[in-house]
Amino acid sequence: MTLFRKRLITLIIIVMVLIGFLPQKASALTVSAKGAILIEQESGRILFEKNAHQRMRIASITKIMTAIIAIESGKLDEMVKVSNKAVRAEGSSLYLKPNEQIKLEDLVYGLMLRSGNDSAVAIAEHVGGSLEGFVFMMNQKAAEIGMQNTEFANPHGLDDHENHYSTAYDMAILTRYAMRNEKYREITGTKVHRAPNPTEKWDRVWRNKNKLLTKLYPYSTGGKTGYTKRAKRTLVSTASKDGIDLIAVTINASDDWNDHMNMFNSAFEKYDLVKVVEEGYLRTDSSFYKGKVFVDHDFMYPLSSEEKKEIKLNVELLEPDKREWRKQENVPDIVGTLTVNLGDKTIEEMPIYFDNGNVDRPKETFWETLKSIFLVILGVK
Template identity: 60%
Template sequence: MFSRLMAMVLATALMMINIPQYTAASVSVSARSAILMEQDSGRILYEKEANKVRRIASITKIMTAILAIESGKMDDMVKVSDRAVRAEGSSIYLKAGEKIKLEDLVYGLMLRSGNDSAVAIAEHVGGSLEGFGFLMNKKAEEIGMKNTHFANPHGLDDHEDHYSTAYDMALLTRYAMNNEIYQKIAGTKVHRAPNPNESWDRVWKNKNRLLTELYEYSTGGKTGYTKRAKRTLVTTASKENLNLIAVTLNGPDDWNDHISMYETAFKTYDIVEVLPEGIIEDIDEEYYKGKVYLKHPYNYPVSKEEKDKFKIDIKLQKPETEWEDSRAIPGVIGQATVYLDGEPIKKLPLYYKHDPIKEDKSLLDYFKGLFTSIAGVKTNG
């Protein structure tokens, strides 16, 4: 019962925070570092040296893609520079001086891992490779990627200070997957782009074999490889209501690593509604009864054994004397802390439902009165 868990306390700063809860899953992977994260809650379902700093190769391009998308310049025509054409490694075979839509560059970046595309994007969005590097690291800081530094837009081994972790790359992917344009591009199997230099269009097939042929629940991701980083892979998968993110760094058998993590999680976890949206009915305090509500439901992935291990602690502000006028009551009046097996996993703001303000006159009557006053009907003369 919520009433048993209620505590009346003085107001404190209330923040929506998420504390991912880790639980071991029975799975084995070949990768040196790995993580499996539930996308919506951020819960870590499996990890192996997930915070170990490593080289990341072309999964770097997830950051390049989301910055391009968020720039608002996807319809821009980008002039390809000599520097972009000279980029080593995988390529979409751009030619110096040609103009190509930024949107198509992002498709070439994500599907074919074009390093020439990465440089062209960086120069157009950031003004230069150095300027784009600043944007990459600024965004990484905003997302909370604490063990990451970007030195280029493609992930080539041309800088010693270009690195991340499996956990940080999962955070980045979780952020990117909130963007519908990114979702669409990362989940595209084949893209066709105009080719100004030839009579045929460019046709790019996604290198992510999990998406194109190996795993029916795959929804997107990004591949990577360099001699120093070895094989790196980020993928996403969804089944029923469970949305997952998998990351492996230096994984010689990465396709099977990801499938193994996904299959284990889909068999082990279900999404449950911990708190529904709307009025919290079990609050018996007279002042707040029928008035405290959640704006959104709170769902969380749990195993069968964990479903009965949730506890809710509700804390509400002590009513103030000046609240006799209900309009003085603040919108946020408390918080609900969700515990799983004794550990806090989420703090949710609680809102006060204000009664609609009753007016003596309708809005139409008000404007009628205003008009007649202006017209002089109610004045002497």
């Protein structure tokens, strides 16, 4: 071997060793699931997705829809008579007894914690009048909240119908909707629930099957597990940390617990929930609009540290009609638009209101209220 070749080989080895010491870029997030999505609750922003709009069988995460319809029915305090059809439901069960009377609220707990298929049928028959009536309600709600690639055929998710499917994205939409309901959040976040047992001296005790909530993940706030032979493992879960609330969905996943924890950890590390726009009056150079225009709510959005620098706000106001708008009450309620851009992408458009006496003013902060009181005492206001 020549001296040149020896030196070349030595140089190559040195370069390879040095490359090994260089900081490595974090590898892209991967999941075992065939379909997956991660969204932020407040804004609905998609933070990660994989085949998120592909229609798939969903197993027992179906019961999220069953639960929220039962909760919204206003009948949680009613007693439900369990039918023979409910008792004969296949798969996971609460072991309900024919003709027993059980509170609808307890059935929803059993549905979400223990995934009782008998509970799902009992709920459907009581709230919808029949299984068919309840399925109609499920699909009606799905259309109402924008689940465009979903069809429900039963209240439990068993593989007894071909036309029962959804997508990771649609299930995230459903969960985002459900998580706005305080009772749903309470039930999905419960680790253990006790319900009266009509034929025994002791209560029924139901422990949540969601291991993220019960032992694996300290930031877990709830969710729903699922499994059938055709759908495989499905999972919806929620988590909260440092003011940011996340929703994760996986469908047909061999390692769903880790999929969810990895998605959550990646987002918690990368994003902060930022108040991009604050409710209240806007600054403007226009003498006509000065101190008179406002937005009526905050706009929160998850942003990485790099993205925070790319946020731009643009205010567009109507040209004042000096003839028609001489009286304040003649000015339209909405006089412009506040556009929020992330780089070249518009992420929000907010109406700008005029304080004409016809629209609700923004809420005063504590210090603004204190200032107003002080001015009244002085006789200035």
